[in-house]
Amino acid sequence: MSLSDFDFSALASESAVHRSVYTDPAVFAAEQARIFRRAWLYVGHESQVPSVGDWLLTRLGPDEMILIRGEEGALSLLHNRCPHRGARLVAAERGSSRHLICPYHAWSFDPAGRLTGLPLPEGYASTFLDDASARQVARAPRLQSYRGFIFASHAAEGPSLPEFLGGSAFAIDNLVDRAPSGRVTQVGGALRMLYRGNWKLFMENAVDLVHPGFVHASAVAAARADREAATLTGVTGQVVQMQLANGLRPAEWNELSIHGFSGGHVSMDSFYRQGVIAAQRDDPVFQRYFEALAGAQGEERAREILSIDRFNNLLWPNLSINSRFQAMRVVQPLAVDLTQVTSWCFALEGAPEEMTRLTLRFLTAAASPVSLVAADDLELFERCQRGFAGAGPEWLDISRGLAVDREVDGETIAPGTSELPIRLQFASWRHWMSQSGSAV
Amino acid sequence: MTHISSDPAREAIELVECEARLLDERRFDDWLSLFAEDSWYWMPASWGQNSPDDSLSLVFEDRRLLALRVRRLASPVIHVEQPSSRTHHHLSGLRAQSVSHDVFEVQSMQLIVMLRAAEKQLFSAHCQHQVVRGTQGLQIAAKTIRLIDCDSPHRGLAVPL
Numbered sequence: 380m381s382l383s384d385f386d387f388s389a390l391a392s393e394s395a396v397h398r399s400v401y402t403d404p405a406v407f408a409a410e411q412a413r414i415f416r417r418a419w420l421y422v423g424h425e426s427q428v429p430s431v432g433d434w435l436l437t438r439l440g441p442d443e444m445i446l447i448r449g450e451e452g453a454l455s456l457l458h459n460r461c462p463h464r465g466a467r468l469v470a471a472e473r474g475s476s477r478h479l480i481c482p483y484h485a486w487s488f489d490p491a492g493r494l495t496g497l498p499l500p501e502g503y504a505s506t507f508l509d510d511a512s513a514r515q516v517a518r519a520p521r522l523q524s525y526r527g528f529i530f531a532s533h534a535a536e537g538p539s540l541p542e543f544l545g546g547s548a549f550a551i552d553n554l555v556d557r558a559p560s561g562r563v564t565q566v567g568g569a570l571r572m573l574y575r576g577n578w579k580l581f582m583e584n585a586v587d588l589v590h591p592g593f594v595h596a597s598a599v600a601a602a603r604a605d606r607e608a609a610t611l612t613g614v615t616g617q618v619v620q621m622q623l624a625n626g627l628r629p630a631e632w633n634e635l636s637i638h639g640f641s642g643g644h645v646s647m648d649s650f651y652r653q654g655v656i657a658a659q660r661d662d663p664v665f666q667r668y669f670e671a672l673a674g675a676q677g678e679e680r681a682r683e684i685l686s687i688d689r690f691n692n693l694l695w696p697n698l699s700i701n702s703r704f705q706a707m708r709v710v711q712p713l714a715v716d717l718t719q720v721t722s723w724c725f726a727l728e729g730a731p732e733e734m735t736r737l738t739l740r741f742l743t744a745a746a747s748p749v750s751l752v753a754a755d756d757l758e759l760f761e762r763c764q765r766g767f768a769g770a771g772p773e774w775l776d777i778s779r780g781l782a783v784d785r786e787v788d789g790e791t792i793a794p795g796t797s798e799l800p801i802r803l804q805f806a807s808w809r810h811w812m813s814q815s816g817s818a819v
Numbered sequence: 820m821t822h823i824s825s826d827p828a829r830e831a832i833e834l835v836e837c838e839a840r841l842l843d844e845r846r847f848d849d850w851l852s853l854f855a856e857d858s859w860y861w862m863p864a865s866w867g868q869n870s871p872d873d874s875l876s877l878v879f880e881d882r883r884l885l886a887l888r889v890r891r892l893a894s895p896v897i898h899v900e901q902p903s904s905r906t907h908h909h910l911s912g913l914r915a916q917s918v919s920h921d922v923f924e925v926q927s928m929q930l931i932v933m934l935r936a937a938e939k940q941l942f943s944a945h946c947q948h949q950v951v952r953g954t955q956g957l958q959i960a961a962k963t964i965r966l967i968d969c970d971s972p973h974r975g976l977a978v979p980l
Contacts, residue, residue: 572972597894600891600894602887604887619884736873749976755897755975759898
């Protein structure tokens with residue numbers, strides 16, 4: 380039996396996973412084919428390509444792509460590869476042009492990827508240009524924006540984007556709803572982290588509420604030594620509060636709920652209760668923001684929007700959204716044991732500028748490789764990866780809390796310290812990895 | 820340390836050299852004491868970034884947060900620093916310019932070789948120090964570290980560069 384027919388689902392049961400899901404290049408190759416070449420993946424935000432001709436270099440699973448806005452505003456996602464000799468069409472991070480012209484032999488293409496010109500056409504047989512599809516830049520067959528957030532899939536068929544996102548779409552809704560104008564804009568560049576470990580380790584850790592007290596103990600202790608700093612209302616107080624919050628006791632973590640959705644998506648309650656990071660802020664900046672939101676949406680609706688107090692929201696397989704802090708991370712698998720995490724943040728149109736400054740600093744404190752928090756997370760991912768390679772049990776237990784998972788209104792609810800998020804992500808992994816097919 | 824020179828520009832340069840030495844010797848409390856009360860430390864995350872307020876940074880910390888970072892480095896459970904990293908700061912192209920009577924701007928190129936978990940990493944940076952003369956003598960009012968690969972993905976890092 381070849382690997383293209385292999386049913387990988389046996390590697391992850393409801394209560395344990397085989398370590399090869401983190402270490403085996405064959406499993407990684409199958410993930411690329413069966414998950415990252417099929418699922419809906421985030422590729423960019425509409426505010427990054429606002430005008431006709433604007434383009435952005437991005438990725439769709441293993442492939443480098445160009446997200447470009449064409450005539451009448453239509454978006455295309457093109458493979459960054461000239462159909463002639465295969466050269467990368469663009470090499471910059473972004474640009475703007477009505478035509479993409481290959482730097483090698485000057486074949487030119489419109490934003491939809493159609494060939495618009497080439498030198499020496501007389502050198503080709505008369506039928507050559509008739510085969511238009513073979514002369515186009517290859518494009519992703521499915522591309523769809525959800526409230527400005529652009530997703531794409533390499534698969535021509537499969538679940539629709541709304542079906543795929545399911546209950547997790549509320550995280551995008553809540554982020555956009557928080558903007559008084561109803562629009563958000565990606566701002567402030569990006570942060571990029573790299574670790575020598577499997578991509579799933581990041582996604583599992585993002586909703587692991589047992590690790591903070593241990594992995595981040597050094598930052599918690601350092602923050603407790605200067606509690607007065609936590610009372611500051613600006614960016615410094617925010618960073619100190621973030622460290623202190625990681626020092627909750629297990630019973631306090633358990634008071635939070637984890638919300639699981641079908642499709643492997645997971646959301647967790649926020650655990651920020653004090654100071655400028657709490658949902659119930661009353662500082663002057665927040666008051667001005669509330670007035671702007673209430674002015675646009677009505678006070679009742681504004682309170683409803685702001686009452687959604689979640690922290691990380693995982694949109695399986697590789698996206699994490701923090702609506703309250705207007706932040707997003709994409710996990711990019713580079714090899715079975717190498718992963719890049721890129722983070723962006725969004726400004727709420729119509730909100731005070733100070734809100735954007737706070738969210739920029741929040742993300743710097745949370746998702747920079749030099750962050751007081753993230754540096755230790757990355758270290759632990761690398762330790763797991765090295766540990767998997769050594770001798771020892773082949774199966775890793777993921778059963779904590781299994782007995783208390785409960786179904787409520789279409790969600791699976793668990794107390795904060797449950798390993799439900801890992802189980803749900805592997806349930807989706809099993810589903811996609813059990814399906815072989817021509818994509819492999 | 821003692822400043823033997825009476826040339827104020829030379830003194831400012833010596834302060835920057837001393838700062839790098841303290842980092843290499845892992846004397847982080849002494850390192851922190853070089854920073855003025857209202858000072859800040861900045862590592863931009865994008866090339867040519869001119870403000871920490873409108874873009875993401877790798878680090879932007881005032882002295883209070885720098886003190887938190889330094890306290891953390893003394894913790895026995897700082898995982899990313901087990902075993903402790905080592906650095907060599909190689910400084911070149913040091914120039915000091917007087918901004919006003921008591922303020923100097925010192926530019927330097929810094930090649931920082933780091934050993935972490937038996938593995939060498941290389942950081943190349945253009946650094947800018949604002950040095951002020953106060954009641955405590957010369958102090959650092961601001962340090963900006965512009966890595967040549969500020970916008971590339973980096974692995975975890977706990978020590979100040």
